[in-house]
Amino acid sequence: MAYELExxxxxxxxxxxxxxxxxxxxxxxxxxxxxxxxxxxxLEKLENDIYANLSPWDRVQIARHPNRPTTLDxxxxxxxxxxECHGDRCFGDDEAIVxxxxxxHGLPVTVIGHQRGKDTKENIRRNFGMPHPEGYRKALRLMKxxxxxxxxxxCFIDTKGAYPGKAAEERGQSEAIARNLxxxxxxxxxxxxxxxxxxGSGGALALGVGNYVHMLENSxxxxxxxxxAAAILWKDASLAxxxxxxxxxxxxxxxxxGVIDEMIPEVRGGAHRNVDEQAKxxxxxxxxxxxxxxxxxxxxxxxxxxxxxxxxxxFIESQQHVSVT
Amino acid sequence: MLKDLFxxxxxxxxxxxxxxxxxxxxxxxxxxxKCKKIMYTKELVKNLRVCISCGYHHPMSAPERIACLLDEGxxxxxxxxxxxxxxxxxxxxxxxxEEDREKTKLNEAVVTxxxxxxxxxxxxxxxxxxxxxxxxxxxxxxxxxxxxERAMEKSVPFIIFTASGGARMQEGVLxxxxxxxxSAALKLFSEQGGLIISVMTxxxxxxxxxxxxxxGDYNFAEPGALIGFAGRxxxxxxxxxxxxxxxxxxxFLLKHGQLDAxxxxxxxxxxxxxxxxxxxxxxxxxxxxx
Numbered sequence: 001m002a003y004e005l006e007x008x009x010x011x012x013x014x015x016x017x018x019x020x021x022x023x024x025x026x027x028x029x030x031x032x033x034x035x036x037x038x039x040x041x042x043l044e045k046l047e048n049d050i051y052a053n054l055s056p057w058d059r060v061q062i063a064r065h066p067n068r069p070t071t072l073d074x075x076x077x078x079x080x081x082x083x084e085c086h087g088d089r090c091f092g093d094d095e096a097i098v099x100x101x102x103x104x105h106g107l108p109v110t111v112i113g114h115q116r117g118k119d120t121k122e123n124i125r126r127n128f129g130m131p132h133p134e135g136y137r138k139a140l141r142l143m144k145x146x147x148x149x150x151x152x153x154x155c156f157i158d159t160k161g162a163y164p165g166k167a168a169e170e171r172g173q174s175e176a177i178a179r180n181l182x183x184x185x186x187x188x189x190x191x192x193x194x195x196x197x198x199x200g201s202g203g204a205l206a207l208g209v210g211n212y213v214h215m216l217e218n219s220x221x222x223x224x225x226x227x228x229a230a231a232i233l234w235k236d237a238s239l240a241x242x243x244x245x246x247x248x249x250x251x252x253x254x255x256x257x258g259v260i261d262e263m264i265p266e267v268r269g270g271a272h273r274n275v276d277e278q279a280k281x282x283x284x285x286x287x288x289x290x291x292x293x294x295x296x297x298x299x300x301x302x303x304x305x306x307x308x309x310x311x312x313x314x315f316i317e318s319q320q321h322v323s324v325t
Numbered sequence: 326m327l328k329d330l331f332x333x334x335x336x337x338x339x340x341x342x343x344x345x346x347x348x349x350x351x352x353x354x355x356x357x358x359k360c361k362k363i364m365y366t367k368e369l370v371k372n373l374r375v376c377i378s379c380g381y382h383h384p385m386s387a388p389e390r391i392a393c394l395l396d397e398g399x400x401x402x403x404x405x406x407x408x409x410x411x412x413x414x415x416x417x418x419x420x421x422x423e424e425d426r427e428k429t430k431l432n433e434a435v436v437t438x439x440x441x442x443x444x445x446x447x448x449x450x451x452x453x454x455x456x457x458x459x460x461x462x463x464x465x466x467x468x469x470x471x472x473x474e475r476a477m478e479k480s481v482p483f484i485i486f487t488a489s490g491g492a493r494m495q496e497g498v499l500x501x502x503x504x505x506x507x508s509a510a511l512k513l514f515s516e517q518g519g520l521i522i523s524v525m526t527x528x529x530x531x532x533x534x535x536x537x538x539x540x541g542d543y544n545f546a547e548p549g550a551l552i553g554f555a556g557r558x559x560x561x562x563x564x565x566x567x568x569x570x571x572x573x574x575x576x577f578l579l580k581h582g583q584l585d586a587x588x589x590x591x592x593x594x595x596x597x598x599x600x601x602x603x604x605x606x607x608x609x610x611x612x613x614x615x
Contacts, residue, residue, distance in 0.1 A: 081599050085543065087582035101600070107608030134582055145542055148518065149604060294612060 005061045007050060008269075014043050051268050054218070056253075057244045060226060062218040063198050067272040069279075070129075071098055071113030071156040074196065077279035078286070079104050079111060085142060087134075091171060094135030095126045096163070097207075099142040101151070105287065110146035112139050112207060113156030116197070130163035133176035136206050140180050143187060152190040152290055155207040160225060162203030177206040184209035185305060188298035192289045194264070194282065195219045195251075196271070211305050212289045213259070215251040216282075217266040221259065222249040258312055261289075357381050359549075373590045382547045382590055384527055386429070387436040387453035390486055394594055395440035395449070402438040404471055407464045409433065415495040425456045433464040434489070437472035439481070442594065445601040448476035451486040454528070459489035461533055462496040466503025469537060473510040482520035482601060483511075487538040491531020504536035511540050520604050522597065524588075525552050525575070543585045543600060546575035547593075552583075 004012050018039050025032045054062070062068070075082055079102035086093040099112035114131065117123030139155075146153045162173055184191065193210035199221030215221060224232070229247055230239040248254065251263040264285050271278040296304065355366045360379035369376070373393055374383040385393075391400050411418045426432065434456035439448045450472045452459045469485070476483040492500035511521060523541030525534070527550040535554055538544075546552060553573035561568055571577045575587045588596050607613065 081603055083586075083596070083599055083603070085585040086579055087584055089539075089544075090582055092582040093580060101603050103603060103606070103608075105608070105612075106606065107612045108603045108606055138582070148515070148542070149520070150518075291612070 003066055005058070005065070007054070007058045007061070011043065011046060011050060014039065014046060018043065047268065055245065056220075056247075056250050057226075057241045059218045059250050060220055060244050062270040062272075063220045065270060065272050068197055069271050069275045070118070071115050071158060071196065073275055074156060074279055074282060075102065075111055075113070077276060078283055079109070082111070085145075086138070088137035088141055090134065090137060092132075092134045094132050094138060096129050096131040096159070097135035097139050099139055101146075104154070104290070107290070108149075108151050109154055110142055110151050111154045111156070112142055113196075114159040114204075114207065116158060127163055129159045130161060131159065131203060131206075132163055132165070132168045133171040133173050136162075136176040136180050139207055140183055143184065143191075147187055147189050150189060152192070152293065153187065153210075154286065155191065155193040155210065157193060157195040157199050157204045157208050157221075158197035158219075159200050159203050160198055161200035162206065177202045180206040181209055185309075186302060187305075188301060190290060190293035190296070190301060191305070192286060192293070194286070195221050195260070196282075198225075200225060209305065209309070211293050211301060211308070212261045214262045214264050214285055214289070215254060215260045216264050216271060216278075217251050218270050219251060220244075220249040221251075221254055222247055355383070357383075375590050380548070380589075382527065382549055384454055384488065385590075386455060387431065387451040387486075390451045391436065391438075391440070391449070394597075395442060396444065400438055400440040402436065403475065404437060404468050405432050407432060407468060409462055409464045409496075411495070412463070412499055413495065413497050418495040421457065429453060429455050431456055433468060434459045434461070435465045435468050437468045439475065439479070442484075442601060443598040445598065445605060446479070446481045447484050447601070448472050448479065448481055449484045449486075452488045452533075454488040454490075457493060459487075459533075460491060460493035460500070461489060461503050462493035462500050463503065465493075466500075466506050469503075469507045470510040473507070473514050476519060477514050477517060480517075480519070482522060482604065483514060484522045484524065484597070485537055485541075486524045486526055487529040487533050488526045489529060489531070489533035489538075491533055501532065504532045507537045508540060511537055515540075515542075520601075522600065524593070525584075526550050528552070530554065530556065539583070544583065545586050545588050545593075545596075546578065546584050548575060548587055548589055550575040552578050 018036065021032055021036055021039070082100055082102040084098060084100040088094070096115060097112065098115045099110065102109055102111050114129045115126050116129035117126045143153055162168065162177060191210035193208045193213045195204070195213070195215040197219055199208070199219065201223055204221065226240040226244040226247065226249070227237045229243040231237045233243065248257065251260065254260045255263050262285055264281050266281070267274045267277045293301065352366055354363050355369050356363045357376040357379060359381040360376060362376065362378045364377055369383065374385050374389070375381070376383065409422050431453060435450055435452045437450040439446065441447065450469050473483055492504070494500070515521060521541045522543045523538050523545065525538050525544070525546040527547065529538050529550065529552045531554065534552055551573055552575060557568060557573060575584065578584045579587050
């Protein structure tokens with residue numbers, strides 16, 4: 001099987017043994033059903049053990065799995081009437097971000113998300129899901145349009161980060177991200193964001209200032225990739241695993257820190273194992289979130305969003321004044 | 326001789342006899358300017374004037390456009406009574422207008438009115454490039470502004486099909502000001518929450534592309550349409566370099582972020598219906614129970 005992850009190796013071996021044994025009994029006149037049952041029970045237990053105790057690094061691997069469902073996979077399954085809108089009306093159309101209008105259980109919505117490619121060719125076209133400023137400006141254009149027509153906005157977050165390149169700097173990558181944070185804070189319509197893969201730094205946050213921010217169980221959200229952190233902190237990118245364990249980048253950790261609102265469970269072994277089923281899990285949470293937000297007016301929505309971000313941060317309000325004089 | 330093996334058969338140009346010329350009356354056949362294929366005009370019209378062999382989108386007249394887009398019998402035309410004057414006393418201007426009026430049976434280069442698209446009510450303005458190359462003078466500006474006002478009164482979406490060489494030179498600065506007039510009307514409409522859809526068809530240039538054509542909540546274009554501000558030759562002479570082949574085509578604009586989508590003519594009605602539908606629905610009651 002292609003794309004088995006490191007921690008899944010024992011499972012792969014056991015599965016192979018089982019299928020060999022099955023093949024063997026097919027052609028001979030011997031009964032191994034007892035042994036087979038035992039082995040299958042062992043496989044079940046092993047799967048449970050492994051998938052219930054995934055380390056942060058294991059989750060990083062799942063979040064980066066080549067077959068991990070992308071924004072368009074979920075758009076196909078969760079929405080109808082999707083019509084994709086292109087371009088920032090200034091410079092270009094960045095295919096690392098997709099967006100458009102659609103219906104969600106009949107409700108008109110605007111849906112936007114980072115988009116990775118499924119193969120090398122598509123990845124080159126979509127720049128591996130790493131947007132340039134025009135991508136963020138397209139997203140903002142669509143959000144403003146949603147605001148004009150009173151449509152809720154749903155954002156799917158899935159990027160290694162905003163693209164670090166010469167052209168991106170020339171066109172104002174920082175300004176584009178900053179503008180999105182600024183404008184999203186003031187949107188008068190409900191905004192629900194869902195991290196579905198990697199949430200890489202500012203490039204992810206630029207689609208991530210919402211009334212609710214949810215995260216799939218095996219996705220990650222962080223200020224920098226584990227490799228980048230290791231390179232900066234310990235000058236050694238190979239210590240990425242260690243960085244992943246310390247940086248609190250999993251859904252569970254972020255829920256505890258109050259950065260996200262809800263962790264959306266994943267099908268066992270990761271979303272790529274059953275995309276239809278995974279879409280249903282997302283559907284449940286998304287419907288609930290929108291139902292809670294729709295009755296709020298513009299002022300309430302903006303206040304709720306501000307309160308949410310105001311609360312995030314960790315510090316001490318001490319009695320003594322620390323001063324340099 | 327060896328060279329005889331490669332002898333060329335001489336080809337002579339044939340001149341059709343006077344009689345042969347009369348066999349095919351004008352207009353029965355149309356030659357596609359792109360693939361050069363010659364086809365029956367009737368067949369071409371039936372195919373919404375999209376070339377049967379290469380897919381080239383031939384220009385469509387405003388009445389044809391309205392007939393293929395709006396639900397049958399729903400179109401009600403506005404402002405047929407507005408006629409151009411000659412504010413600059415431009416020589417020959419009135420005669421040319423008269424000629425085009427005769428030829429097209431239209432009062433000016435834009436047809437405005439209301440109707441429904443698959444049941445969705447809209448106010449629509451369709452420019453016609455047969456009339457003074459679809460150029461915008463006082464009447465075109467006024468008709469479009471009035472149509473936008475009607476859309477505002479009725480609270481229905483406004484759809485504009487552009488096809489224009491730009492502002493009408495013969496009316497001078499008054500043409501230029503029509504850009505401001507139409508844009509101002511769109512601003513008021515937009516502030517009221519009105520939906521604006523612009524569909525740019527071949528060609529959309531100059532003052533029209535620099536005003537209402539680019540101001541849609543959704544900007545669409547037909548494949549291959551020439552869209553731009555300054556003409557290609559002007560730019561080439563200014564920058565003194567050759568421009569890419571696809572420069573200023575709909576596809577070029579899509580790549581450069583100016584369009585939401587390039588939509589082939591056969592898909593246009595369905596795609597517009599979807600956009601209108603999403604904008605009209607509020608979602609079922611289950612979304613609004615609180």
